Amino acid sequence: MYQTKKVLLLGSGELGKEVIIEAQRLGLETIAVDRYEHAPAMQVAHRSYCVDMLNPDKVREVVEKEQPDLIVPEIEAIATSELVKLEEEGFRVIPTARAAKLTMDREGIRRLASETLKLPTAQYKFADTYEEFVLGAKEIGFPCVIKPIMSSSGKGQSVCRSEEELEECWNIAMEGGRVQNGRVIIEEFIRFESEITLLTVRAVNGTMFCAPIGHIQKDGDYIESWQPHHMTEAQIEEAEKIAKAITDELGGYGIFGVELFLAEDKVYFSEVSPRPHDTGLVTLVTQNLSEFALHVRAILGFPIPEITQLSPGASRPLKAKTEVNDYTITGIEEALAVPNTQVRVFGKPVTKVGRRIAVALSTAETAEQARDYAGQALEKLQMKEV
Numbered sequence: 193m194y195q196t197k198k199v200l201l202l203g204s205g206e207l208g209k210e211v212i213i214e215a216q217r218l219g220l221e222t223i224a225v226d227r228y229e230h231a232p233a234m235q236v237a238h239r240s241y242c243v244d245m246l247n248p249d250k251v252r253e254v255v256e257k258e259q260p261d262l263i264v265p266e267i268e269a270i271a272t273s274e275l276v277k278l279e280e281e282g283f284r285v286i287p288t289a290r291a292a293k294l295t296m297d298r299e300g301i302r303r304l305a306s307e308t309l310k311l312p313t314a315q316y317k318f319a320d321t322y323e324e325f326v327l328g329a330k331e332i333g334f335p336c337v338i339k340p341i342m343s344s345s346g347k348g349q350s351v352c353r354s355e356e357e358l359e360e361c362w363n364i365a366m367e368g369g370r371v372q373n374g375r376v377i378i379e380e381f382i383r384f385e386s387e388i389t390l391l392t393v394r395a396v397n398g399t400m401f402c403a404p405i406g407h408i409q410k411d412g413d414y415i416e417s418w419q420p421h422h423m424t425e426a427q428i429e430e431a432e433k434i435a436k437a438i439t440d441e442l443g444g445y446g447i448f449g450v451e452l453f454l455a456e457d458k459v460y461f462s463e464v465s466p467r468p469h470d471t472g473l474v475t476l477v478t479q480n481l482s483e484f485a486l487h488v489r490a491i492l493g494f495p496i497p498e499i500t501q502l503s504p505g506a507s508r509p510l511k512a513k514t515e516v517n518d519y520t521i522t523g524i525e526e527a528l529a530v531p532n533t534q535v536r537v538f539g540k541p542v543t544k545v546g547r548r549i550a551v552a553l554s555t556a557e558t559a560e561q562a563r564d565y566a567g568q569a570l571e572k573l574q575m576k577e578v
């Protein structure tokens with residue numbers, strides 16, 4: 193038998209699926225874990241487990257049974273305090289258990305970025321009860337952005353434009369979080385000109401940055417991303433400075449998605465994923481090493497001599513419009529007739545409104561042209577209930 197390292201992925205969505213594929217390309221043994229059966233990464237891993245990852249005992253049980261060389265968080269909603277304990281016992285958590293814990297909820301990472309590192313962020317307040325929330329929102333002012341402290345892809349997020357909308361925004365947050373815990377963050381609404389993800393990789397040979405990825409978000413979830421995004425020299429310098437500061441603080445090896453808002457006179461830090469980023473799916477077609485390949489190389493302690501952007505590119509996710517149990521995606525053949533275009537189907541077992549189920553990826557001579565191609569491809573793709 194070929195003897196190799198064992199990677200245990202906590203979270204098995206579309207991003208994890210690509211991580212597993214890259215890990216297998218380097219001969220690793222892969223185990224996928226998630227809260228539901230038939231998750232995308234489970235479909236390509238050697239083995240899988242379906243457990244409640246917010247339950248510390250369940251996380252420990254799988255880790256102790258499998259004895260992985262690397263524990264790789266893929267989603268924020270994990271019992272990260274247990275990861276801290278497992279790390280103390282000698283298991284390796286990517287990038288570090290502290291990074292997973294701090295970014296698990298918006299409070300840990302926001303306080304670290306703003307209060308400890310003094311990075312520029314939107315003003316913010318936290319609230320546990322409706323009364324605190326009302327006071328906090330009035331203090332921040334309208335419009336403000338409300339988010340459950342533990343959620344991602346915009347779940348439970350809303351923009352509150354006036355006092356009349358407070359109750360509705362609170363209810364959205366209570367229903368959308370990944371755990372039933374009332375705490376929310378209230379953020380000042382930043383009128384940015386554009387926003388980017390600066391993929392930053394910490395590897396054995398140092399910290400490197402990918403070309404900036406521009407993106408557009410709707411209801412807190414990305415609907416389009418492209419690379420490169422045009423920035424001034426001063427903006428790039430500021431963005432890299434912020435990304436270096438936050439990733440140095442989090443430490444460990446791996447890729448980080450540093451989310452930044454570009455305003456006329458300022459670059460704001462928004463948040464950071466200590467793992468591959470959804471907007472970075474575009475790197476599957478633009479770079480010599482995708483964000484997934486970079487992550488795997490970095491966590492194994494292998495060198496990354498250079499990150500080269502081979503072509504401008506763009507991505508457009510296909511999001512389900514309804515909640516169904518049996519579905520298919522039509523129009524793949526037509527989408528693939530668009531020049532320089534690929535489609536990745538995630539194979540999620542069921543849909544929910546707004547759930548990402550596939551992505552169109554295109555390259556072209558310019559990011560604008562690539563955006564146009566990816567848009568044409570997306571138009572052809574449709575979720576159909578069967």
Ligand SMILES: Nc1ncnc2c1ncn2[C@@H]1O[C@H](COP(=O)(O)OP(=O)(O)OP(=O)(O)O)[C@@H](O)[C@H]1O
Pocket residue numbers: 314337339343344345346347349379380381382383387409411412413414451462463470
């Ligand atoms: N304070 C803010 N001001 C203006 N827009 C904001 C603010 N906070 C968030 N947004 C918008 O909402 C988007 C999603 O917010 P955020 O990244 O905090 O949510 P998320 O649920 O963590 O998303 P993901 O997991 O996909 O990164 C941002 O990319 C931005 O477009």
Ligand SMILES: NCC(=O)N[C@@H]1O[C@H](COP(=O)([O-])[O-])[C@@H](O)[C@H]1O
Pocket residue numbers: 203204205206207208266267344345469470540547548
């Ligand atoms: N913004 C974070 C992000 O995109 N995470 C990706 O989405 C999956 C969850 O999707 P689901 O909610 O459809 O199961 C996660 O497992 C990860 O791959």
Ligand SMILES: [Mg+2]
Pocket residue numbers: 451463
């Ligand atoms: Mg985000």
